[in-house]
Amino acid sequence: MVFYVGVANLNDNSYYLHKALKLACKAALINEVPVGAVVVHDYKIIGRGWNQVEALKDASQHAEMIALKQAAKKLGRWRLTGCTLYVTLEPCAMCAGAMVLSRIDRLVFAAPDPKAGACGSVFNITEDKRLNHRIKVERGLLAKESSLLLKDFFKKHRS
Numbered sequence: 001m002v003f004y005v006g007v008a009n010l011n012d013n014s015y016y017l018h019k020a021l022k023l024a025c026k027a028a029l030i031n032e033v034p035v036g037a038v039v040v041h042d043y044k045i046i047g048r049g050w051n052q053v054e055a056l057k058d059a060s061q062h063a064e065m066i067a068l069k070q071a072a073k074k075l076g077r078w079r080l081t082g083c084t085l086y087v088t089l090e091p092c093a094m095c096a097g098a099m100v101l102s103r104i105d106r107l108v109f110a111a112p113d114p115k116a117g118a119c120g121s122v123f124n125i126t127e128d129k130r131l132n133h134r135i136k137v138e139r140g141l142l143a144k145e146s147s148l149l150l151k152d153f154f155k156k157h158r159s
Helices: 013-029 063-075 093-102 143-158
Strands: 036-041 044-050 083-089 106-111 136-139
Touching (some): 013 106, 106 143
Parallel strands (some): 083 106, 106 136
Antiparallel strands (some): 036 044
16 A cells, blocks of 8 residues: 655645555554545545444444534534545545534545445435435545555455
């Protein structure tokens, strides 16, 4: 796996997604599905998360949920307007719902999730016009790297 090296360009989505990929690797090291997420506000990472479902024995401990909680605590508010969530895998319905409710402005995700993705693949919660908030979504950046990490993880755990 190749990670971002060099001077950080804080306007570059790949910089933050590389940070999320590092967190996904951290999840893999503790036998969690390798998903990582960061929340960014004013070019600063204010929330970090990696999957901890197995470690914490709690189905809600997805990378996105952990990162959103940290960001809210850091800002001292539940409304995360002005924030972008970067995540290595397309969020599920639970995480997409939490993003809408927390009012984040933008989501950037790497790999699509054709089985449970709720940001365009199976559902499209983040852009559903019936809801009171919609999120700008950017898809596919570093999808190959994220997909490879996930495939390797599941290959090891299924053999």
